[in-house]
Amino acid sequence: MRSLFRQAGDFGQGRSVADPAARITERGMRAQRRRMAVVAVGVCLVIGGGGAAVIGLLPATPKPAPPATSPSPSYPSPAPPPPAGTPTEPPTPSNTVPGSATRSFPPEGMPTTEAASPPSTSTSTTAPTMGATSTP
Structure with missing residues (x-):
């Protein structure tokens, strides 16, 4: 039996030829790509x-x-609106709260004596207007 194994070994050595280095390198690169793909898939699954x-x-x-x-x-x-049919009174000096400023507008068609100006943002002090009453 020993002689048969030796004969088979000698026969195999005579017929064996080493692969070129490029082919060996190609097999190694293919195996590395497979390993990297498996690692990438594993990382994606874990994440x-x-x-x-x-x-x-x-x-x-x-x-x-x-x-x-x-x-x-x-x-x-x-405040809720007044009931329908009830006339409302315009504010007059007799029914206004003391200390509040009232402003009367001229009737339609009458020219005004004051020039309209936009509100000022300055902090100047102005004199009270004619319709205002102040109570100390």
Whole structure:
């Protein structure tokens, strides 16, 4: 039996020829590309699975955040309109609150003596107008 193995070995050595270096290099590069592809797929699966797990652990609806400051007080609601059919009186000096400024407009067609000017942003002090009354 030993002689048969020696004969087979001698026969194989005589017929064997080493591959060229380019072919060996090509096989090595192909194996390296396969390994890198497997690693890339594994990394993608780990990242994707981790992201899916994080999304699964998040609550379905986030809790509303409290306001950063306390809400400002609301303005009073406007007075309801007067009932239909009730005549309303125009403001007169007798039914106005003392200390409030009233302004009367000239009737239509009458020229005004004051020139209209836009409101000023300066901090100058002006004299009270004619319709204003002040109570100390």
